[in-house]
Amino acid sequence: xxxxxxxxxxxxxxxxxxxxxxxxxxxxxxxxxxxxxxxxxxxxxxxxxxxxxxxxxxxxxxxxxxxxxxxxxxxxxxxxxxxxxxxxxxxxxxxxxxxxxxxxxxxxxxxxxxxxxxxxxxxxxxxxxxxxxxxxxxxxxxxxxxxxxxxxxxxxxxxxxxxxxxxxxxxxxxxxxxxxxxxxxxxxxxxxxxxxxxxxxxxxxxxxxxxxxxxxxxxxxxxxxxxxxxxxxxxxxxxxxxxxxxxxxxxxxxxxxxxxxxxxxxxxxxxxxxxxxxxxxxxxxxxxxxxxxxxxxxxxxxxxxxxxxxxxxxxxxxxxxxxxxxxxxxxxxxxxxxxxxxxxxxxxxxxxxxxxxxxxxxxxxxxxxxxxxxxxxxxxxxx
Amino acid sequence: xxxxxxxxxxxxxxxxxxxxxxxxxxxxxxxxxxxxxxxxxxxxxxxxxxxxxxxxxxxxxxxxxxxxxxxxxxxxxxxxxxxxxxxxxxxxxxxxxxxxxxxxxxxxxxxxxxxxxxxxxxxxxxxxxxxxxxxxxxxxxxxxxxxxxxxxxxxxxxxxxxxxxxxxxxxxxxxxxxxxxxxxxxxxxxxxxxxxxxxxxxxxxxxxxxxxxxxxxxxxxxxxxxxxxxxxxxxxxxxxxxxxxxxxxxxxxxxxxxxxxxxxxxxxxxxxxxxxxxxxxxxxxxxxxxxxxxxxxxxxxxxxxxxxxxxxxxxxxxxxxxxxxxxxxxxxxxxxxxxxxxxxxxxxxxxxxxxxxxxxxxxxxxxxxxxxxxxxxxxxxxx
DNA sequence: CATCACTGTGGTAACGATGCCACATCCGAT
DNA sequence: ATCGGATGTGGCATCGTTACCACAGTGATG
Numbered sequence: 001x002x003x004x005x006x007x008x009x010x011x012x013x014x015x016x017x018x019x020x021x022x023x024x025x026x027x028x029x030x031x032x033x034x035x036x037x038x039x040x041x042x043x044x045x046x047x048x049x050x051x052x053x054x055x056x057x058x059x060x061x062x063x064x065x066x067x068x069x070x071x072x073x074x075x076x077x078x079x080x081x082x083x084x085x086x087x088x089x090x091x092x093x094x095x096x097x098x099x100x101x102x103x104x105x106x107x108x109x110x111x112x113x114x115x116x117x118x119x120x121x122x123x124x125x126x127x128x129x130x131x132x133x134x135x136x137x138x139x140x141x142x143x144x145x146x147x148x149x150x151x152x153x154x155x156x157x158x159x160x161x162x163x164x165x166x167x168x169x170x171x172x173x174x175x176x177x178x179x180x181x182x183x184x185x186x187x188x189x190x191x192x193x194x195x196x197x198x199x200x201x202x203x204x205x206x207x208x209x210x211x212x213x214x215x216x217x218x219x220x221x222x223x224x225x226x227x228x229x230x231x232x233x234x235x236x237x238x239x240x241x242x243x244x245x246x247x248x249x250x251x252x253x254x255x256x257x258x259x260x261x262x263x264x265x266x267x268x269x270x271x272x273x274x275x276x277x278x279x280x281x282x283x284x285x286x287x288x289x290x291x292x293x294x295x296x297x298x299x300x301x302x303x304x305x306x307x308x309x310x311x312x313x314x315x316x317x318x319x320x321x322x323x324x325x326x327x328x329x330x331x332x333x334x335x336x337x338x339x340x341x342x343x344x345x346x347x348x349x350x351x352x353x354x355x356x357x358x359x360x361x362x363x364x365x366x367x368x369x370x371x372x373x374x375x376x377x378x379x380x381x382x383x
Numbered sequence: 384x385x386x387x388x389x390x391x392x393x394x395x396x397x398x399x400x401x402x403x404x405x406x407x408x409x410x411x412x413x414x415x416x417x418x419x420x421x422x423x424x425x426x427x428x429x430x431x432x433x434x435x436x437x438x439x440x441x442x443x444x445x446x447x448x449x450x451x452x453x454x455x456x457x458x459x460x461x462x463x464x465x466x467x468x469x470x471x472x473x474x475x476x477x478x479x480x481x482x483x484x485x486x487x488x489x490x491x492x493x494x495x496x497x498x499x500x501x502x503x504x505x506x507x508x509x510x511x512x513x514x515x516x517x518x519x520x521x522x523x524x525x526x527x528x529x530x531x532x533x534x535x536x537x538x539x540x541x542x543x544x545x546x547x548x549x550x551x552x553x554x555x556x557x558x559x560x561x562x563x564x565x566x567x568x569x570x571x572x573x574x575x576x577x578x579x580x581x582x583x584x585x586x587x588x589x590x591x592x593x594x595x596x597x598x599x600x601x602x603x604x605x606x607x608x609x610x611x612x613x614x615x616x617x618x619x620x621x622x623x624x625x626x627x628x629x630x631x632x633x634x635x636x637x638x639x640x641x642x643x644x645x646x647x648x649x650x651x652x653x654x655x656x657x658x659x660x661x662x663x664x665x666x667x668x669x670x671x672x673x674x675x676x677x678x679x680x681x682x683x684x685x686x687x688x689x690x691x692x693x694x695x696x697x698x699x700x701x702x703x704x705x706x707x708x709x710x711x712x713x714x715x716x717x718x719x720x721x722x723x724x725x726x727x728x729x730x731x732x733x734x735x736x737x738x739x740x741x742x743x744x745x746x747x748x749x750x751x752x753x754x755x756x757x758x759x760x761x762x763x764x765x766x
Numbered sequence: 767c768a769t770c771a772c773t774g775t776g777g778t779a780a781c782g783a784t785g786c787c788a789c790a791t792c793c794g795a796t
Numbered sequence: 797a798t799c800g801g802a803t804g805t806g807g808c809a810t811c812g813t814t815a816c817c818a819c820a821g822t823g824a825t826g
Contacts, residue, residue, distance in 0.1 A: 023540065025812055036776045041814055048815095049774045071518040072455040072464070073812035076781045081455070083498075083519070091487070094679075097480040104474065104501050113515050115466075116499045118487050132496050135454040136466070157406065270683070277685065296477075297680035300653070302660065408782055419806045424784055431785090432804045456782035459811045773822080780815085788807085796799075 024067045033061040044069065075137055082112045084323055085133035085141035085159075087150065089121045094295040095266060095312055096144065099164060102316020103142055110324050121239075123147040130154050140323040145169065160326040164319045166208040167337070174326060175337040176318045180210055180292075183308040183342035184217025185224075187290050188262060190306065190344055192225045196260040196288065196353045200233040200251055202244060202272055203264040214264045214292055233258065237268060244271025245278075252279065259353035260288040266295045269305065284351035294345055303348025310342045407450045416444040427452065458520055465495045467706055468516035468524040468542075470533065472504045477678040478649060478695055479527065482547060485699020486525055493707050504622075506530040513537050523706040528552065543709040547702045549591045550720070557709060558720040559701045563593055563675075566691040566725035567600025568607075570673050571645060573689065573727060575608045579643040579671065579736045583616040583634055585627060585655055586647040597647045597675055616641065620651060627654025628661075635662065642736035643671040649678045652688060667734035677728055686731025693725045 030040040035054060042048040043058035050058075061067070075081040084107055088096045104114045115138060117129035123146055130150035133141050140160035145151055148169035154161050161173040191199050201218045205211040215234065222229055232255065237247035244263065248271065252258065261276075263269035269291035281287050283303060291298065291307040298305035318338050326333065413423040418437060425431040426441035433441075444450070458464040467490055471479040487497045498519060500512035506529055513533035516524050523543035528534055531552035537544050544556040574582050584601045588594040598617065605612055615638065620630035627646065631654065635641065644659075646652035652674035656666075664670050666686060674681065674690040681688035701721050709716065 026814090027812080037812090038776055038778095038814080039774085042775090045814080049772085051774065054774085068514060068517045070459070070520060070812050072458040072520055073781090074814075075455040076453070076459055076783090076811090077813045077815080079781070091474075091480055091484045092477075094475075094477070094480075097474055097477075100499070101474045101501065104499060108500065113519065114499055116483070116487060116497055117491065118484065131451060134451045136496065137453065137455055273683065297683040300656065300680040301684050409784090410782080420782090421784075421806055421808095422804085425805090428784080432802085434804065437804085453782050456811090457784075459781090459813090460783045460785080462811070768826090770825080771823095773820100775818105775820080777818085778816090781813090783811090785810090786808090789805085791802100791804075793802085794800095796797100 024065045026067070026069070028065060029058065029062055029067045032065050033058045081137045081139050083136055083138045084112050084114055084320075085129070085136075085138040085143075086114050086116045087119055087126060087129045087133070087141060087143040087145075088116070089119055089144055089146065091116070091118055093267070095293055095310075098312035099144070099316040099319075102313040103320045104316075106317040106320030107323065110320070112323075119146065121146055123149065126150045127153065133159065139327055142319045142323060160323060162319045162322050162326075164315065166210045168208065171335050171337060174322045174335050176315055176322060176340065177209060177337060178213075178310045178315065178340045178342055180213025180342075181217040181220065183292060183310070183344070184214040184262075184264075185221045186217075186342075187292070187306070187308050187344050188218045188221035189225070190346065190350065191260045191262070191288060191290060192221060192227065194260075194288065194350060194352050197227055198230070198233065198255070198258045198353075199260040199262060200235055200255070200258045201262045201264065202235050202237055202247060202251075202268050204237050204239045204244075204268060211264065218262060237271075239265075239267055241267050241271035241274065244268040245275040248272045248275035249279070252281075258287070259355065260290070260350070263289070263291045266291060266293040266298075269293075269298070269307070273301070273305070283349050286354055288350040288353070290350060299347065306347045306350040307345055308342045309345050311340055315340050406453075407448045409450070409452070411448060412441065412445055412450045415448050416441045464520050464522050466519055466521045467495050467497055467703075468512070468519075468521040468526075469497050469499045470502060470509060470512045470516070470524060470526040470528075471499070472502055472527055472529065474499070474501055476650070478676055478693075481695035482527070482699040482702075485696040486703045487699075489700040489703035490706065493703070495706075502529065504529055506532060509533045510536065516542065522710055525702045525706060543706060545702045545705050545709075547698065549593045551591065554718050554720065557705045557718050559698055559705060559723065560592060560720060561596075561693045561698065561723045561725055563596025563725075564600040564603065566675060566693070566727070567597040567645075567647075568604045569600075569725075570675070570689070570691050570727050571601045571604035572608070573729065574643045574645070574671060574673060574733065575604060575610065577643075577671065577733060577735050580610055581613070581616065581638070581641045581736075582643040582645060583618055583638070583641045584645045584647065585618050585620055585630060585634075585651050587620050587622045587627075587651060594647065601645060620654075622648075622650055624650055624654035624657065627651040628658040631655045631658035632662070641670070642738065643673070643733070646672070646674045649674060649676040649681075652676075652681070652690070656684070656688070666732050669737055671733040671736070673733060682730065689730045689733040690728055691725045692728050694723055698723050 026037045026040050030037040033040060039050060039054065040058050043050045043055040086100055086103055088100060090096050091100060100116060107114055115136065117132060119125040119129055126146055127149050130153045133154060134157055138159060141154050142162045142164050143150060144165045145163055145168040151161055151163065151169045151173060155173055163173055163175040167175045188199060203211055203215060206215050219229060235247050235251050237243045261272055263272045272289060276283055276287060276289060283289050289305060291305055294307045294309040298307055409420045409423050413420045416423060422433060422437065423441050426433045426438040469483055469486055471483060473479050474483060483499060490497055498521060500515060502508040502512055509529055510532050513536045516537060517540050521542060524537050525545045525547050526533060527548045528546055528551040534544055534546065534552045534556060538556055546556055546558040550558045550560065571582060586594055586598060589598050602612060618630050618634050620626045644655055646655045655672060659666055659670060659672065666672050672688060674688050677690045677692040681690055
């Protein structure tokens with residue numbers, strides 16, 4: 001006990017200084033188990049015949065000498081790999097982080113590992129990422145695409161591709177999408193149901209399936225309520241919260257009749273929320289705010305933001321499942337596209353439009369008591 | 384033009400249906416360039432002599448036939464790899480997400496790619512992740528460790544290891560740590576400066592360098608202010624927000640004299656914040672709240688949370704830099720540990736203790752006007 | 767008893783790249 | 797004229813693994 005510089009179970013402590021010792025290969029393993037490398041290979045991989053007794057012996061020997069198969073040699077020879085590429089836009093954005101987490105969990109439990117590349121939303125970086133995937137010979141790639149080039153490259157190379165969240169390249173590959181139309185329609189309907197008639201949509205793009213779908217859902221909800229479609233209430237903005245903030249300010253200066261605001265994603269919602277606060281507007285008394293995509297801050301602020309939960313975890317897990325199906329299922333399968341049904345989470349940021357209220361507000365005394373906490377769906381807290 | 388089912392630049396359109404065509408190897412490339420594989424290899428890798436004219440020809444040919452070197456074969460033969468493993472606890476937690484993002488950005492620009500494995504805070508999963516890293520022959524691994532087993536395994540295998548955020552295994556490997564003592568001392572000092580004397584610390588562990596350092600900083604600040612160290616004010620809790628919520632409730636029931644609360648990380652801060660709101664306490668009038676680790680919701684709520692910004696991006700980039708230095712620098716270098724200096728971000732959640740105020744509060748009328756937005760350090764918004 | 771299917775094992779040749787060596791020039795210096 | 801170094805190229809073996817084939821034994825079947 002005395003003067004032990006490093007605490008160690010004692011089991012494998014002796015090799016402390018032997019740094020560059022050669023790693024055991026399947027040859028060493030075979031020798032240790034008293035059989036040939038071929039048999040050792042079969043014993044570990046489970047392909048071909050091996051006597052049960054021998055298999056046990058090999059596994060024990062592997063444990064004993066600390067044998068870990070070389071994935072590079074294995075991939076090279078077998079022309080397959082357990083690596084799956086994940087190409088996303090911005091892992092700092094909770095949407096992408098959750099997506100990646102869902103993918104990683106599911107794939108890890110299926111025995112694959114994940115190579116993550118950020119593309120920062122830039123097509124060149126995306127192509128660069130695809131090249132990386134080709135270089136390491138991933139057997140599949142899950143992409144939130146920004147252009148179709150990466151998808152094409154990979155599919156040309158025989159890599160199983162799943163487009164996640166949006167599809168830029170038709171139905172050439174598998175895909176998992178959120179039912180944006182449904183979600184947007186439902187949450188717009190929620191506002192309509194509260195009595196709103198001047199509902200603005202803050203949106204950054206309508207070219208991808210995401211933006212297009214959310215716009216369509218918004219329109220469908222207005223149409224089915226018999227409300228007029230005022231094109232000036234569809235407010236274009238760039239993707240940054242700052243841009244959204246300005247856009248909202250400009251809108252509210254221009255159109256004081258607006259009573260509800262629908263931000264098409266979490267970044268825009270962030271900007272919109274800040275804009276409303278900076279203008280000193282009370283939510284929902286002066287203006288109702290809803291968003292698409294539920295992220296943590298939306299349940300932390302008061303009032304909480306009413307939003308569309310895309311079930312991003314499930315989105316990720318579904319992508320992973322498609323990958324596994326594709327790699328382990330029959331080769332003939334046609335491209336499949338799965339849809340995630342989003343759900344509306346009603347919190348405190350939505351209420352009847354101010355014109356329907358008796359006066360302008362019910363007085364600030366109730367401000368504190370209205371601050372209720374809606375924790376929302378808890379992400380699994382681990383460390 | 385008419386009836387073109389797939390739009391394609393036309394360059395390589397003819398191969399639409401030829402799925403299982405063989406990928407070009409360096410043999411094909413050599414043939415296309417009219418030279419030997421050896422020369423092609425040298426031309427691309429830059430090792431050894433190649434005539435400038437030939438190199439250009441090879442590069443052109445590679446572009447032409449779409450040659451991408453096989454990383455598996457390359458790793459196998461050269462016994463090196465451009466893969467770096469990143470083993471973190473929970474990518475859904477913005478702290479880890481930012482860390483991973485910083486690492487990925489930096490390593491990608493240095494020509495490496497990143498394999499991400501979540502361990503969900505579980506030692507077995509961590510060891511499993513280390514095994515994955517060994518299998519794919521990563522040349523380095525960056526780990527936020529939960530036990531020392533994975534670190535040991537990898538180092539034994541000759542993998543360059545960087546322990547990030549905390550060190551469980553002495554100075555055997557490189558590491559990047561946040562100066563927890565400094566940060567905790569500074570933010571506790573901020574509370575002391577406001578006049579607080581009964582400051583509770585909400586903390587989940589004190590075994591790792593993180594928890595131990597934050598506790599030490601908290602104590603140091605009290606000591607240097609000549610305040611008594613009341614052990615009952617150090618409140619242990621589990622890592623989950625729910626646990627923190629209960630812990631805070633129990634604390635406030637027991638000790639109504641507490642005027643300030645210091646949550647040792649973002650998860651505990653989340654729980655603490657919810658607890659205060661559910662109890663209807665006003666922040667900072669009734670109680671001041673501070674945290675360690677700045678995450679997005681803290682600048683979205685009002686008042687914003689005064690917190691210690693750990694510069695997580697920089698933490699990640701520094702880890703990546705250590706990896707690059709280690710892999711590309713001289714082999715003799717001793718283990719180095721870098722420290723990140725955190726900084727206190729003062730927002731609205733801290734004020735003088737209630738006993739120092741004239742009455743109990745200054746009236747709810749000012750509630751709205753106090754709602755100012757502090758956007759905080761903007762994460763780069765991309766898509 | 768011959769045949770055959772099945773089980774089980776080992777030998778050999780790849781997978782695709784590169785490190786190393788041999789060799790072939792060409793130049794300037796001895 | 798000869799040597800030595802710098803420059804440039806090709807051949808060969810090899811990294812660690814697995815696919816494939818050959819072959820041996822066993823038991824069942826005609």
